[in-house]
Every structure is written in structure tokens, then in C-alpha cells.
Amino acid sequence: MPTKRIKYPTVVLDTEQLGFHYDTIQCPTCGLVQKARIIDTKPRPTYLHECKACKWIIEGDEWNSVVPV
Numbered sequence: 743m744p745t746k747r748i749k750y751p752t753v754v755l756d757t758e759q760l761g762f763h764y765d766t767i768q769c770p771t772c773g774l775v776q777k778a779r780i781i782d783t784k785p786r787p788t789y790l791h792e793c794k795a796c797k798w799i800i801e802g803d804e805w806n807s808v809v810p811v
């Protein structure tokens with residue numbers, strides 16, 4: 743199981759006041775297609791999701807958006 747250092751945002755996000763939407767992504771390590779939440783932060787949205795199957799943290803550069811079948 744690969745390990746990965748996670749950089750958390752220095753500013754605590756108040757997700758209650760931020761909008762969000764869902765995307766369907768594929769995990770880069772185990773291939774599971776799953777729904778992930780995108781938080782509509784400024785200036786750009788926050789892509790951060792933990793894989794349901796392998797617990798890999800998927801960030802923006804690994805965000806493999808797929809079209810649900």
C-alpha cells in the first residue's frame with residue numbers, strides 16, 4: 743500500500759457556507775469508480791476525496807473524472 747503525505751489547507755474551510763457538487767471519479771490506485779464531493783471554494787474548487795475502497799487521498803492532480811454509465 744503506497745503512502746502519501748497530505749497537505750491540509752491552512753485555512754479551515756467552513757463547508758456549511760460553501761456550495762458543493764458531486765462528480766464521479768475513478769481511483770488512480772484501485773480503479774474504483776465512486777462519487778466524490780467538490781467544494782466550491784475560491785478562487786478554485788477543492789478536490790479532495792478519500793477512496794472508499796483503498797483509502798487513497800485523491801487530490802486535484804489525480805482527479806480522474808469519468809462519465810457514469
Ligand SMILES: [Zn+2]
Binds near residue numbers: 773794
Ligand atoms: Zn481506491
